[in-house]
Amino acid sequence: MASAFDYAPAPESRSVVDIAPSYGLFIDGEFTEAADGKVFKTVSPSSEEVLSEVARAGAEDVDRAVKAARRAFEKWSALPGSERAKYLFRIARIIQERSRELAVLETLDNGKPIRETRDADLPLVAAHFFYYAGWADKLDHAGYGANPRPLGVAGQIIPWNFPLLMLAWKIAPALATGNTVVLKPAETTPLSALFFADICRQAGLPRGVVNILTGYGDAGSALVEHPDVNKVAFTGSTAVGKAIARQIAGTDKKATLELGGKGANIVFDDAPVDQAVEGIVTGIFFNQGQVCCAGSRLLVQESVQDELLHSLKRRLSTLRLGDPLDKNTDIGAINSEEQLSRITALVESGEAEGAERWSAPCELPSAGYWFAPTLFTNVTQAHTVARDEIFGPVLSVLSFRTPDEAVAKANNTQYGLSAGIWTEKGSRILAVAGKLRAGVVWANTFNKFDPTSPFGGYKESGFGREGGRHGLEAYLDV
Amino acid sequence: MSDGRLSVFKTYKLYVGGKFPRSESGRVYEVTDSKGAWLGHAPQSSRKDARDAVVAARKAFGGWSGATAYNRGQILYRVAEMLEGRREQFVREVADAEGLSKSKAAAVVDAAIDRWVWYAGWTDKIGQIVGGANPVAGPFLNLSTPEPTGVVTVLAPQESSFLGLVSVIAPVIATGNTAVVIASADAPLPALSLGEVLATSDLPGGVVNILSGRTAELAVPLASHQDVNAIDLTGAGGDAELAKELETAAADNLKRVLRPSASRRPAKGEQGEKGADRPQPVDKADWSADPGTHRLTAFLETKTVWHPTGALGASGSSY
Numbered sequence: 141m142a143s144a145f146d147y148a149p150a151p152e153s154r155s156v157v158d159i160a161p162s163y164g165l166f167i168d169g170e171f172t173e174a175a176d177g178k179v180f181k182t183v184s185p186s187s188e189e190v191l192s193e194v195a196r197a198g199a200e201d202v203d204r205a206v207k208a209a210r211r212a213f214e215k216w217s218a219l220p221g222s223e224r225a226k227y228l229f230r231i232a233r234i235i236q237e238r239s240r241e242l243a244v245l246e247t248l249d250n251g252k253p254i255r256e257t258r259d260a261d262l263p264l265v266a267a268h269f270f271y272y273a274g275w276a277d278k279l280d281h282a283g284y285g286a287n288p289r290p291l292g293v294a295g296q297i298i299p300w301n302f303p304l305l306m307l308a309w310k311i312a313p314a315l316a317t318g319n320t321v322v323l324k325p326a327e328t329t330p331l332s333a334l335f336f337a338d339i340c341r342q343a344g345l346p347r348g349v350v351n352i353l354t355g356y357g358d359a360g361s362a363l364v365e366h367p368d369v370n371k372v373a374f375t376g377s378t379a380v381g382k383a384i385a386r387q388i389a390g391t392d393k394k395a396t397l398e399l400g401g402k403g404a405n406i407v408f409d410d411a412p413v414d415q416a417v418e419g420i421v422t423g424i425f426f427n428q429g430q431v432c433c434a435g436s437r438l439l440v441q442e443s444v445q446d447e448l449l450h451s452l453k454r455r456l457s458t459l460r461l462g463d464p465l466d467k468n469t470d471i472g473a474i475n476s477e478e479q480l481s482r483i484t485a486l487v488e489s490g491e492a493e494g495a496e497r498w499s500a501p502c503e504l505p506s507a508g509y510w511f512a513p514t515l516f517t518n519v520t521q522a523h524t525v526a527r528d529e530i531f532g533p534v535l536s537v538l539s540f541r542t543p544d545e546a547v548a549k550a551n552n553t554q555y556g557l558s559a560g561i562w563t564e565k566g567s568r569i570l571a572v573a574g575k576l577r578a579g580v581v582w583a584n585t586f587n588k589f590d591p592t593s594p595f596g597g598y599k600e601s602g603f604g605r606e607g608g609r610h611g612l613e614a615y616l617d618v
Numbered sequence: 619m620s621d622g623r624l625s626v627f628k629t630y631k632l633y634v635g636g637k638f639p640r641s642e643s644g645r646v647y648e649v650t651d652s653k654g655a656w657l658g659h660a661p662q663s664s665r666k667d668a669r670d671a672v673v674a675a676r677k678a679f680g681g682w683s684g685a686t687a688y689n690r691g692q693i694l695y696r697v698a699e700m701l702e703g704r705r706e707q708f709v710r711e712v713a714d715a716e717g718l719s720k721s722k723a724a725a726v727v728d729a730a731i732d733r734w735v736w737y738a739g740w741t742d743k744i745g746q747i748v749g750g751a752n753p754v755a756g757p758f759l760n761l762s763t764p765e766p767t768g769v770v771t772v773l774a775p776q777e778s779s780f781l782g783l784v785s786v787i788a789p790v791i792a793t794g795n796t797a798v799v800i801a802s803a804d805a806p807l808p809a810l811s812l813g814e815v816l817a818t819s820d821l822p823g824g825v826v827n828i829l830s831g832r833t834a835e836l837a838v839p840l841a842s843h844q845d846v847n848a849i850d851l852t853g854a855g856g857d858a859e860l861a862k863e864l865e866t867a868a869a870d871n872l873k874r875v876l877r878p879s880a881s882r883r884p885a886k887g888e889q890g891e892k893g894a895d896r897p898q899p900v901d902k903a904d905w906s907a908d909p910g911t912h913r914l915t916a917f918l919e920t921k922t923v924w925h926p927t928g929a930l931g932a933s934g935s936s937y
Contacts, residue, residue, distance in 0.1 A: 267755065283747065283748075378872075381872065382870065382872060383869075385865075385868075385872060386866050386869040389862050389865035389866040389868075389869065390858065390861065390862030390865060390866070392877075392879060397872070399872075554871070569925065573921075573923045576921075578921070579919065579920065579921060579922065580921075580922050580923075580924070581921065581922070581923045581924070582923075582924045583923060583924060583925040584925060584926055585758065585924055585925070585926055588754075588756070588758060590752070590754035590755055590756065590760065592752040592753050592754055592755075592760070593752045593754050593760050593762070593922055593924070594752070594762050594920050594922050595922065596920070598767075598919050598921075599847070599871070599872070600871060600872045602872065603872065603874055605920050608752055608762065610748075610762065610920055618912070
């Protein structure tokens with residue numbers, strides 16, 4: 141689609157962030173090499189440029205980090221809550237102060253548009269620390285009895301789609317409740333967690349309270365397995381979540397798992413089309429669709445399907461894909477080559493199974509990992525693209541006639557993380573929201589997050605909640 | 619058998635889908651009292667019986683979870699009323715099953731009746747305790763509400779055949795879950811009799827399904843059953859290997875697992891030395907203690923619903 145006005149490039153400056161050529165593991169308040177000296181490179185997915193070389197943690201490093209966290213636990217958990225709170229408030233403030241730097245860093249390492257890291261990720265990260273900071277000296281009033289106790293050492297494993305935000309979701313409640321942590325960021329996005337380690341030092345956080353281990357799945361598995369870890373918090377794929385649940389069976393380790401999804405976004409015939417289209421776009425193309433709660437299945441009432449799809453395709457044609465650091469960019473890079481091949485394979489299976497593919501007409505940059513916004517029509521519930529989590533900018537469109545059918549189709553998945561409802565009728569919103577087996581339901585909006593709002597899944601989307609008063613329970617011995 | 623009259627024995631049967639079937643396998647096993655005297659035959663359920671019970675529990679879930687909390691409370695209270703009327707029978711059965719004196723058994727039965735009353739009162743209160751409006755930083759109404767997890771497999775305690783049993787069933791169904799219950803293997807008769815009480819308490823068929831038999835034989839297929847959403851391992855408390863096997867199988871569809879070690883929390887005032895308020899081993903569980911709310915919350919999901927609040931024009935001060 142030809143546009144009347146071309147955008148001039150408006151790149152955010154890279155000069156606000158200084159990435160060192162190499163980073164170590166952050167254990168007991170010090171950066172240190174891996175015991176076996178292993179390292180790996182982290183690249184910018186939009187250019188394939190090597191950003192830095194970071195230490196790759198092995199089992200020995202996991203043991204060192206857990207021991208450091210254990211040593212730190214006694215004093216940290218014995219601190220008055222009001223003192224723990226002040227450390228968290230400090231961290232929140234420093235994140236605010238350094239938010240532009242962190243936003244640029246996150247965009248470089250992850251590939252997501254600066255508009256998102258600047259306007260969504262970073263404000264939410266700071267807000268999350270502020271929120272849980274305030275809980276640290278109010279735990280007696282949280283509804284878990286008098287003087288609820290922390291669990292001990294928390295092993296936390298986070299994904300690459302919102303690296304710093306997921307770190308905040310994990311670390312803020314853990315520290316507020318008096319636990320110490322060993323956190324492993326994803327191997328494709330290690331940098332913001334290492335910058336966070338620096339923030340912990342700036343805040344004067346006692347040594348060993350937060351330990352950061354960059355590495356791969358083997359380090360994550362060793363962390364889950366470590367006998368002195370009391371709590372496992374994981375965000376990632378359902379397959380790994382199940383493996384973790386098996387690994388900790390028969391132990392006293394407490395777990396929260398935030399896993400995959402195949403969210404249904406239900407549009408009724410009375411919904412305002414333009415608002416619904418914006419909501420659908422937010423639902424599946426936010427962060428290139430690499431969102432566990434993405435609205436990856438569009439369920440549209442048959443009578444408005446043609447009109448809605450027409451508007452949706454027109455809107456998708458205006459999305460700007462390209463340099464994630466450009467402030468006008470809507471769609472950034474896919475996080476890794478591996479993820480790009482997974483998306484590509486699933487889209488090919490969609491075509492092979494007979495669904496009809498449409499991709500937005502946009503030019504893909506020559507370097508980096510890119511996938512054009514794509515939707516499938518003529519999709520049945522049996523199609524792979526309607527069942528499997530694609531974790532990319534790919535929307536599957538199904539239709540329905542009655543609210544009952546919409547609910548049945550929405551619930552026809554092993555997942556249960558999110559859902560959306562678009563209608564002007566209040567009673568229908570409440571009736572449908574009540575029947576959806578999903579942990580978060582967005583009505584006439586989508587992909588909204590807030591530190592006060594509990595987030596987490598039903599069924600195979602995992603268990604436990606993050607955020608709000610509910611999020612404390614995961615880190616308390618209750 | 620006084621006055622030379624021959625008493626009428628009861629054929630103990632399962633309670634599945636509101637009906638009283640025998641095991642499809644045709645198997646029974648002998649149940650004896652603590653001194654080894656014969657009490658009766660209990661059905662030895664098969665894995666097919668377990669699967670049938672899941673089908674019944676799933677079928678009942680929509681209606682029971684959709685019932686009003688007030689209605690569920692009324693029905694749980696009705697269970698207490700029905701039990702009160704059959705108090706003597708249960709005192710006798712519990713005394714036989716657990717080797718208790720009549721007075722101790724009576725105390726146990728009274729506590730069990732009171733437990734139904736306790737949970738009857740919780741049905742329309744737990745939602746306000748664990749849910750509520752969240753003050754999000756934006757123009758949205760944001761509500762978190764607890765919802766039942768679904769079909770819950772319950773391994774009832776092996777020792778406490780009645781008070782323990784009631785203490786694990788009532789919280790599961792109070793919040794709208796439906797249950798497949800594996801009764802104490804050696805002392806299943808109070809559980810099978812409880813089915814008769816539930817059937818006459820307006821509890822819809824299938825909300826509670828009671829199986830007797832060998833615990834592991836029933837628990838293993840239920841732990842790996844893809845249409846079961848959660849499992850309470852209390853009755854595997856004395857068998858760490860079995861508990862681990864069940865928890866591992868439960869991971870296949872990410873069932874919510876209530877571990878034996880977590881199945882008995884201390885009541886208020888029990889906190890003492892560091893570590894003293896850790897969960898107690900289940901075989902030492904004191905089922906007469908204040909049950910708290912953890913058995914209610916173990917099988918609840920939190921659903922959070924967002925909706926924009928909009929705005930009423932620019933001034934905002936006219937009302």
